[in-house]
Amino acid sequence: MTISLDASLSNLFCEQLGLCGVKAGETVAVLSEGELNKEYRELFLQTIEELNATAVNVNLPSDVQNLEQRLRNMGRTTLADHPEEMPKLYAADLVIDLTLLLFSDEQRKIQDAGARVLMVVEPTEILQRLFSTKDLRDRVEAAESRLRMARQLRFTNQAGTDVTYQLGNYEMLAEYGYTDIPGRWDSWPGGLIATSPNDGAVEGRVVMDQGDIIYPFMETVETSVEFIVERGRVTAINGDKQAQTLWDFMCSFEDPLAYEISHIGWGLNENAVWSTDVPGIGLDGRTYYGGVLFSTGPNTELGGTNNTACHLDLPMRNCTLYLDSEMIIDMGDVLPNDMRARQTAPLNQPEYK
C-alpha cells in the first residue's frame, strides 16, 4: 500500500531506520493501538518494506485517543491485556513503539528477548527539529561514561536546591534518539542522560524555581515548590497551590513507592526548547540542553524494583551539578568539552511561548 505523506517526513523515517541499523532481512514490528498514531504506523510499515526488511503490524484493539492518561499512570499498557501478541515482539529485531511502553513489564520483557525498542510518540515537528545526529550520540555517551564512574551527584540552584544522590548500583538511561544495539531502548527524539540513585540514598531539598516544568501536568512553576527528600523519599512538598496539587497527586496513588526518588540526569539536545506549549508528551523539556531532570517514582527502567505508576518528571533550568567533586553544569552551562554542543540554543526556534 502506498500512502501520500510529506516526502520529507518519509525521508526522515527512512533516515531514522537507517540510524537504527535496519538491514534487509531483519524483522521490524510496529506496535500501535487503535487509531492512535495511525499515520506513523502506516509510514513505518511502508518504509520498512522499502528497506527489504520484514514489517510486522501489531495493532492492538483500543479506544485510546491520546497518551495523557498513560503518562499519569506509567507502565500500565494496553499490551498487558494482549499477551498473545508478545511472541511477535520477542521475535523482532526492532520494535517501533507507538504506544508508550516505558516503565512497563512488557517493555522489559521485549528488551530481555533481545529486541531493540524505539519509542515514537511525539508530533512530526518535534521528530524533525530534535532529530538525532552522531554528534548527539557521542556527547550523550560521553555523559554516560562520566555518570557511570560517579559515586555521588549533587545539584543546586539559586532558589535553594541542595540535594545529594549516592550512585553506583543502577543502570544508565542514555537517550540519544535511536538504537542499533540489541536489547537497547531509546526514544525518538532523545538527548539526555540519567541514572537512578542507590536505594534510600538521596538527601536534601529540591526547590523548583519559577518557570521550571512539571510533567505530566504540562505546567510551569508559578511560585517556588520545595521537595524535602530524606532517605530517598519525598517527605514533604512545600509551597503554594501547585505544591499541594503535587502532594495530592502522589497521595492519590495510595502507594508508598510513589514518594521515592526516580531518575536523575540532564539534557543535552541543543535543539530542544523550554516551553510547555509544545504539543506532545514533553521531550523538549526533558532533553533541554543543560537542564537538570529531577524525577520521582519508578526505577524499573534502570534495573530497580519500584514499579509505582506515579511518575513525575521535573525539568529545572539554571542548576549547577557536580559529579563527585567535579562541576559538570554551571548554572545551566554544560562544561566538559566532550558533552558541549557546538551551538547552545535551538537553530530553528519554533514559535512557542
Ligand SMILES: [Fe+2]
Ligand atoms: Fe521520567
